[in-house]
Amino acid sequence: MISMHTSPLEQPGIGDAGGMNVYIRNVASHLASHGVQVDVFTRATRASQGEIVEVEPGFRVINCIAGPFEGLPKESLPTQLTAFTGSVIAFVRGEVAQRPDGPSGLCARTGAGVYDIIHTHYWLSGQVGWLLRDLWEVPMVHTAHTWAAVKNLGLADGDTPEPESRRICEQQIVDNADRVIVNTQEEADALIEAYDASPERLAIIAPGVDIERFTPGSDRATERARRELGIPLRAKVIAFIGRLQMLKGPHILLRAAAELIRRHPGQNIRVVICGGPSGTGLERPDDLHDLAASLGVSGYVRFLSPRPPEELVTVYQAADIIAVPSFNESFGLVALEAQASGTPVVATRVGGLPLTVAEGVSGVLVDGHDPEVWAHALEQLVLDDALRITMGAAAPAHAATYSWDATVEKMMAAYDRAFGDGTVETPVRIPHGIPMGLA
Known part of the structure; x- marks a missing residue:
């Protein structure tokens, strides 16, 4: 090779x-x-x-x-x-x-x-x-x-x-x-x-996907992961995992999350961004921190450095939702790893993501990158605990079809x-x- x-x-x-x-x-x-x-x-x-x-x-x-x-x-x-x-x-x-x-x-x-x-x-x-x-x-x-x-x-x-x-x-x-x-x-x-x-x-x-490594965590494992990552135990956590560049869309998530936090201050919404600068992000490594500050949500956002797979699984387990707002994605391994870990996914309807994510079963697909539309899609799972839990329970079975x-x-x-x-x-x-x- x-x-x-x-x-x-x-x-x-x-x-x-x-x-x-x-x-x-x-x-x-x-x-x-x-x-x-x-x-x-x-x-x-x-x-x-x-x-x-x-x-x-x-x-x-x-x-x-x-x-x-x-x-x-x-x-x-x-x-x-x-x-x-x-x-x-x-x-x-x-x-x-x-x-x-x-x-x-x-x-x-x-x-x-x-x-x-x-x-x-x-x-x-x-x-x-x-x-x-x-x-x-x-x-x-x-x-x-x-x-x-x-x-x-x-x-x-x-x-x-x-x-x-x-x-x-x-x-x-x-x-x-x-x-x-x-x-x-x-x-x-x-x-x-x-x-x-x-x-x-x-x-x-x-x-x-490595279904032996990426597995659903128990309630206790989720609590332990949140403590280790410094995330409030009772928060609604939306996570982004991947390279920090415009192509992957982390800025879309921040803008959508800011709108959600404005609409629902009582939901205790938190955002986790796990990854390092790449591509155009290398030219502006502080852009996402600056964007969070300009949106007034710095206190709600936790930036994490990239992690090896054996540690990354705890980020998936600590999250309630994984967001994949990519502009282009040939397949979407992050979405598959998230589902294997029992976490529902909200992803853009591009590339291989409609195949990776079982729409309405293990996640939600979004047309385009309008932050308002993204806020609405995320809102469904943030507010509807039963729907989010049901999707999370169904997600591993869908991921298991890929080995x-x-x-x-x-x-x-x-x-x-x-x-x-x-x-x-x-x-x-x-x-x-x-x-x-x-x-």
Whole structure:
């Protein structure tokens, strides 16, 4: 796998790390549990990381040097595509030369020192994978996670459009990948419309959720979580979890919550914002604090730093409602984790969220981003305790229909179909006579 711009080991909610990191880590881990050897190549961002990180049996992360460790924004990473690709090639060549007969890096299908398949994540990685696919003649599967043409159709006010150069690069990937994996039928339709994608090469595979980690909490667990987070025990708590940028819509929640607090001062409404600045939010890291102050609700809002999954579950359990006011969301892992934790969701009707949230059963879907409309949607669950509790009780069953095991079984079937297209007939040797490849 290639995830050039962010490592699956990074903390989601910080910088460029988010749902994609959760996705890659879980897919790689579950592939490994199914007996698949997985190496994830990513760009090194700290000298202390080490070149090889053994995450678990069958799953390694390879940190490749390409540009300075720190201070290189995602927008500048295209300048390092050649360096990154060269680093990947050098690593694999070294692996094969050092252990030509060892188990690591051996192709299960040929027994040669090559990987079976390339699976790229995000368009930067897709460009790298496209080159290596043609160099090593192995199939390439691509998961974009977000698409420039789709994002630009639903920009938040103040957001910067994705450049045309990215859309062109994505078009090249769509044209050359053996399989493109999408989360939903809506995403597939968007690719066919915006990128003239071939329907035969699209595979619709929904992500999963860790239902063993994200579970409903007891009343006692909720009280303990609120104490730990400094939230009043008897408050009505609306939480936002994710990267703090305009695209994710946390400002919409603050404006809607301010209206709710004005309408219902006796409801003791509190808002929790859990995440770190990302994207355009990096340019204005104090914007949400300033907005809360200007709305007069600073005393009702608690800002929390990003948390690892084992701690994040307590935020889900401490909340009465999880708000997902995104302007674009290819699937919506936060909404799925919230429901698995027994917390109903109020989300925008965009992207994969209508699939992720069972409308009227485990949550409410909102059309658009008008704070007044959002205030009304949140008001339903804030005031109607019985409805909120009923939705929370139904939410885990809906979330349980999505599992990482099911995702990975469909992923492996997509890999098999890529092989079945006849992309690879015999192992390929590159200069110096060393069998090479990448997965």
